Amino acid sequence: NAGVTQTPKFQVLKTGQSMTLQCAQDMNHNSMYWYRQDPGMGLRLIYYSASEGTTDKGEVPNGYNVSRLNKREFSLRLESAAPSQTSVYFCASSESSWGYTFGSGTRLTVV
Amino acid sequence: QKEVEQNSGPLSVPEGAIASLNCTYSDRGSQSFFWYRQYSGKSPELIMFIYSNGDKEDGRFTAQLNKASQYVSLLIRDSQPSDSATYLCAVQFYGQNFVFGPGTRLSVLP
Numbered sequence: 739n740a741g742v743t744q745t746p747k748f749q750v751l752k753t754g755q756s757m758t759l760q761c762a763q764d765m766n767h768n769s770m771y772w773y774r775q776d777p778g779m780g781l782r783l784i785y786y787s788a789s790e791g792t793t794d795k796g797e798v799p800n801g802y803n804v805s806r807l808n809k810r811e812f813s814l815r816l817e818s819a820a821p822s823q824t825s826v827y828f829c830a831s832s833e834s835s836w837g838y839t840f841g842s843g844t845r846l847t848v849v
Numbered sequence: 850q851k852e853v854e855q856n857s858g859p860l861s862v863p864e865g866a867i868a869s870l871n872c873t874y875s876d877r878g879s880q881s882f883f884w885y886r887q888y889s890g891k892s893p894e895l896i897m898f899i900y901s902n903g904d905k906e907d908g909r910f911t912a913q914l915n916k917a918s919q920y921v922s923l924l925i926r927d928s929q930p931s932d933s934a935t936y937l938c939a940v941q942f943y944g945q946n947f948v949f950g951p952g953t954r955l956s957v958l959p
Contacts, residue, residue, distance in 0.1 A: 773949075778857065778951060780853075780949045780951040780952055782949075783946055786946060796946070828892055828893075837883045837895040837898055837939075839895075840892040840893050841892060842892050843891075843892050
């Protein structure tokens with residue numbers, strides 16, 4: 739099925755460990771996004787990529803890095819995980835001013 | 850700082866009633882307004898969008914926009930237990946990223 743694929747779905751990290759969340763879309767969208775969702779705070783933008791080869795910081799970029807590998811793939815890296823990064827992470831893609839298509843999410847726990 | 854506000858709920862309505870979900874936003878220049886539904890443990894899914902003042906209907910859903918009052922709402926007619934979810938309002942200023950509200954949790958009681 740067409741859409742946005744995220745891996746992994748669940749992850750438990752120890753404080754200080756690193757990991758990369760993978761995201762791929764097959765809808766030929768130019769823009770891709772990484773959000774985190776915490777209870778009571780809604781979706782907050784971490785980083786986005788308006789087009790292949792460009793990335794920009796969102797509202798909460800500290801502690802994260804991203805790579806837009808090609809038009810399809812946009813990865814999010816945590817270099818040194820902290821308990822404050824425990825959250826649900828969503829990747830999304832969009833074309834122009836149309837709404838987002840979200841991936842299924844990654845539930846990350848940092849202990 | 851662009852802000853989007855929603856009543857967190859829960860909003861409880863009986864089956865068959867009209868559920869009214871409200872959203873206010875701070876940026877008078879906002880252009881696009883989207884409503885997403887998110888079931889517990891799932892990702893948000895787009896259900897409606899509206900760009901112009903007035904009402905837009907799609908099946909049991911009606912989006913209402915009043916730019917002068919900086920207010921957008923979602924009405925769900927003939928509410929069903931399957932409509933129980935969190936509803937996210939998202940607002941976009943032209944050419945910029947969406948800002949999401951915290952969501953309103955709707956519970957439709959059989």
